Amino acid sequence: MQSSLPKVSKPPLHFILGINRQEINPPLSPHAQKYSSIQSLTLQPKSLSLLHPKTKHITKKEMVVLSKQTTQQYSYIKNSKSTTFFSGIPMIDLSKPDSKTLIVKACEEFGSFKVINHGVPMEFITDLESEAIKFFSKPLSEKEKAGPPNPFGYGNKSIGPNGDIGWVEYLLLTTNPENNSVRLASALGKNPEKFRCALNEYTSSCEEYGLLNYYPPCPELEALNGENMIGFGEHTDPQIISVLRSNNTSGLQISLRDGNWISVPPDHRSFFINVGDSLQVMTNGRFQSVRHRVLANSLKSRLSMIFFGGPPLNERIAPLPSLMKGEESLYKEFTWFEYKKSAYGSRLADNRLCLFKKIAAS
Ligand SMILES: O=C(O)CCC(=O)C(=O)O
């Protein structure tokens, strides 16, 4: 199969296998208990205009409620109609000749799209999925042997080093098995080779456009009357592209250009592609990285396999000359290493590209 996506240059290509945390903490207690442990409550009303014709059904107003527990802080979203799905996400059939054109259009308009007829055999996906589920079903003490996730390994709740917390567990892996530590390999079970094979089969089948991802439920949400808990907080991916595949559980939301959040219908056979910050720079802003987040599900577990395609560390990230046609670059010069370092020092929701934008002369 011919891939229509840009060829992603060599490593680092990392994967996150995530699973919503469930058995890790004592289950979140129902309503009363949750609020009795609140130390501070912040309400951030966010007025949302309905500019996009296909978003009539989404909530006009959204409240983000931050509840601070003694040791952790989780974020909740009030009245997010997470089960009303948006039907306007571009779907691209990679076997069709017009797919390239449609991908460009989707990247310009949405910063994301889903692909079908991607050529990745379903059995590769299900093999990796079942190995991942085996891992996440282990007792916490076993999983922790594969952590912490720096640079690669198991993590839960904490996303990055700057205080971001989510209802999530994850395994951060690299496609280069030598970089996945011995500690990680042994925690993957008696047969880490099987896990590795599943990962390799899956990644080698899609190396030109990346791919992979997984997650699970939070029954206490049922008692919270329409509130949703953040599994993975809003952010843009810093890499060139991310390829996300999840099981049939909802949770992924993306922010449209008008600021409205919409829920992506789950589809375990397709891949969902996001434009990352690096691709935004490479196209001098013609494509824009898409803000997205994952909400916890009260009933079902969600497993996502995400493939992040990033450049080599010393690669300069700059607009591609062939796209420039005499335009000025909107961005200062920087390498992927510099961007990663800066991203590591920021919060998940921060607009990291701001720091690298040229200030327009007035
Ligand atoms: O787990 C998911 O479905 C998405 C997570 C995500 O956006 C990320 O890891 O960058």
Ligand SMILES: [Fe+2]
């Ligand atoms: Fe992401």
